[in-house]
Amino acid sequence: xNISRPFLFLKSLESLKSKTSGVKNLKIQVNNLxxxxxxxxxxxxxxxxxxxxxxxxxxxxxxxxxxxxxxxEVKEGEIFVIxxxxxxxxxTLLRCLNRLIEPTxxxxxxxxxxxxxxxxxxxxxxxxxxFGMVFQNFALFPYRTVQExxxxxxxxxxxxxxxxxxxxxKALKQVGLDGWEEQMPDQLSGGMQQRVGLARALAVxxxxxxxxxxxxxxxxxxxxxxxxxxxxxxxxIDKTIIFITHDLDEALKLGDxxxxxxxxKIVQIGNHEEILTNAExxxxxxxxxxxxxxxxxxxxxxxxxxxxxxxxxxxxxxxLHKMRNNELGSIFVLGENRKYRGIVKLEDVVEYxxxxxxxxxxxxxxxxIAEPDEKVDQLFAKIADINTPLPVxxxxxxxxxxxxxxxxxxxxxxENV
Amino acid sequence: xVIKINEIxxxxxxxxxxxxxxxALVDFIINNFQGVLDGFSALIGFIVSSVETxxxxxxxFVLIAIFALIAWKLKGYKLxxxxxxxxxxxxxxxxxxxxxxxxxxIITSVLxxxxxxxxxxxxxxHNKYIDYITRPILDFMQTIPPFVYLIPALMFFGxxxxxxxxxxxxxxxxxxxxxxxxxxxxxxxxxKEAGHAFGANWWQILFKIELPGAxxxxxxxxxxCIMLSLSMVVIAAMIGAGGLGQPVLRSLNxxxxxxxxxxxxxxxxxxxxxxxxFGRDS
Ligand SMILES: Nc1ncnc2c1ncn2[C@@H]1O[C@H](COP(=O)(O)OP(=O)(O)O)[C@@H](O)[C@H]1O
Ligand SMILES: [Mg+2]
Numbered sequence: 198x199n200i201s202r203p204f205l206f207l208k209s210l211e212s213l214k215s216k217t218s219g220v221k222n223l224k225i226q227v228n229n230l231x232x233x234x235x236x237x238x239x240x241x242x243x244x245x246x247x248x249x250x251x252x253x254x255x256x257x258x259x260x261x262x263x264x265x266x267x268x269x270e271v272k273e274g275e276i277f278v279i280x281x282x283x284x285x286x287x288x289t290l291l292r293c294l295n296r297l298i299e300p301t302x303x304x305x306x307x308x309x310x311x312x313x314x315x316x317x318x319x320x321x322x323x324x325x326x327x328f329g330m331v332f333q334n335f336a337l338f339p340y341r342t343v344q345e346x347x348x349x350x351x352x353x354x355x356x357x358x359x360x361x362x363x364x365x366x367k368a369l370k371q372v373g374l375d376g377w378e379e380q381m382p383d384q385l386s387g388g389m390q391q392r393v394g395l396a397r398a399l400a401v402x403x404x405x406x407x408x409x410x411x412x413x414x415x416x417x418x419x420x421x422x423x424x425x426x427x428x429x430x431x432x433x434i435d436k437t438i439i440f441i442t443h444d445l446d447e448a449l450k451l452g453d454x455x456x457x458x459x460x461x462k463i464v465q466i467g468n469h470e471e472i473l474t475n476a477e478x479x480x481x482x483x484x485x486x487x488x489x490x491x492x493x494x495x496x497x498x499x500x501x502x503x504x505x506x507x508x509x510x511x512x513x514x515x516x517l518h519k520m521r522n523n524e525l526g527s528i529f530v531l532g533e534n535r536k537y538r539g540i541v542k543l544e545d546v547v548e549y550x551x552x553x554x555x556x557x558x559x560x561x562x563x564x565x566i567a568e569p570d571e572k573v574d575q576l577f578a579k580i581a582d583i584n585t586p587l588p589v590x591x592x593x594x595x596x597x598x599x600x601x602x603x604x605x606x607x608x609x610x611x612e613n614v
Numbered sequence: 615x616v617i618k619i620n621e622i623x624x625x626x627x628x629x630x631x632x633x634x635x636x637x638a639l640v641d642f643i644i645n646n647f648q649g650v651l652d653g654f655s656a657l658i659g660f661i662v663s664s665v666e667t668x669x670x671x672x673x674x675f676v677l678i679a680i681f682a683l684i685a686w687k688l689k690g691y692k693l694x695x696x697x698x699x700x701x702x703x704x705x706x707x708x709x710x711x712x713x714x715x716x717x718x719x720i721i722t723s724v725l726x727x728x729x730x731x732x733x734x735x736x737x738x739x740h741n742k743y744i745d746y747i748t749r750p751i752l753d754f755m756q757t758i759p760p761f762v763y764l765i766p767a768l769m770f771f772g773x774x775x776x777x778x779x780x781x782x783x784x785x786x787x788x789x790x791x792x793x794x795x796x797x798x799x800x801x802x803x804x805x806k807e808a809g810h811a812f813g814a815n816w817w818q819i820l821f822k823i824e825l826p827g828a829x830x831x832x833x834x835x836x837x838x839c840i841m842l843s844l845s846m847v848v849i850a851a852m853i854g855a856g857g858l859g860q861p862v863l864r865s866l867n868x869x870x871x872x873x874x875x876x877x878x879x880x881x882x883x884x885x886x887x888x889x890x891x892f893g894r895d896s
Contacts, residue, residue, distance in 0.1 A: 295811060297807060297810055297811060321813045321814075321815060322813065323813075324810070324811060324812065324813035325812065325813030326813075328811065329812075330808070330811040330812070332804060332807075332808060334804055336802070336804040336805055336807065336808040338805060338808075338822075338823065338826070338827075339827075340826045340827065340829070341826075349808075349812060349822075350812040350813075352822070353809075353812050353813055353814045353818055353822075354813070397812075401812065407811075
């Protein structure tokens, strides 16, 4: 989680750059969008307007509220993230945008055109030209090769074999899959499968990419890799991306702006700062608190086990040996019952041995100490200008763990999002 | 009062003349749709005899070689060897000519069953009313003993190969319908959604997503269709269909164990060859 932090800065800087170049038009405008499943529609919307909750409506009418009065705008060329817990209506909202799910009421404008007015044929044409889509479980065709999967959208458009083969190859190259064209999807790892899914959406060369939790099914490391890949691609292509996730970390890393959904409703829309520092209600706050752990992280959370310690009976040579073996610059000394006594530095040990001195007691030093529940920012003040680790001691003065400077810094960085 | 009750009782206990109704229906069809029936009969007859002519045209050994080649291409050399040995044996015991006739009937029956069955299966998967209607009909067709519809087939199409093919189709059409339906139903919703998201129309969804996805299931339906057709060979012979069924019937009448075994062996061999060629690899 912390590893990804530096990219946050990267992303904000880059988007700043792209934002300032040229006037950005509105790409998508959604107004008062509702989706009611298994219900009358009008009646449930009236109930929602009267402030009746999603659960109550389900109980009273049997209808499920998918989306409740969603309004938002997406600017050309931005990455707009929709975030929320499972069942909050993210997928439903996304599918309303290209009418894979027919909205119950509301308006959706894409490039100023009201897509609710399109008839079946127009809608198909519109989907071909405007929206590429990437799915959570990849939705690759198992009986098609990687190349044929990437060609799918172009094939649907009726493009001839040669041209679509060229375009699909280019898209596969963009996602780093050149050389894999003839493989079948099930021969690929999850991350690579989703690259094929991405290539399929890139190949059609639409203005907008709809991505429904595309990385949620991937391992954390692969996920991070894919996020970086997407950001990298984003810099080189001219696309508006609507990205769904249930992971705030991912939202912060990728999103220019973030909409947070709960029970079908958008409860807050804003950029990183607005979301993190200005949570508009408890729900958002809870989300944010969860990600912004450094505010409540304590010494206990970030401490490590010492690789080696010295005991009372150990002499100078043992100290040297232990430090050399573990590549340490200093080592903590424990007394009876593992009670903390102080620290010994490598340079002092070497000096004493060279001078043929015997008594290690003379070079045991004091360093600032930390308590297990001390907060990370307080730790920073203590560790900032010493060059040894901080010992973490419990109330009986026993050594619980040690804190090194880099782990404090890594956890502090996340606070400055 | 008393009379009324008696009337009701006698009405309730009157035997429903179901058999008469069916007879009347068959008569009605024969009297009013003779033209259609004849046309249909001519078409099927034409297909059977065309296939038979084609199969009988080359020297038997050339045909065996062609079969072996196809088997080799489809499943490898082992099956090719089996085809050569099996069909060679059939030729050796002088069952080759009836085998060709049987093969022609089977090919025709399977073709008709697939041409009708696969589209019906597709419709059934897309339309719940067609699904509801076909369900009891399929159950009926699969459970009713084939002997029962031999008689109407005989009355509609007369004695011979055509009646045999029709009875075979009725018997063997259920698996292609059912398994096409099942295969399409099993296609992942997410894949169809992907199709829609990229702007595919009904036909594109069908041909690029549903049918390829249903293919393993449809192949199983084809395989079962072939096997069921083969199991009708002897029964079809009872209404005059030529081929390996005839010697089997004759052997029954004459209690000729040797003849029955030889003809039966021919059926088994062709069943195994077709099953291995058009079945799933495993
Ligand atoms: N086809 C459907 N029929 C009925 N209810 C549905 C359907 N699709 C989604 N829902 C309901 O709508 C709500 C939102 O679902 P969804 O958009 O899938 O949430 P998310 O993508 O945020 O997990 C859920 O309560 C879900 O049960
Ligand atoms: Mg979802």
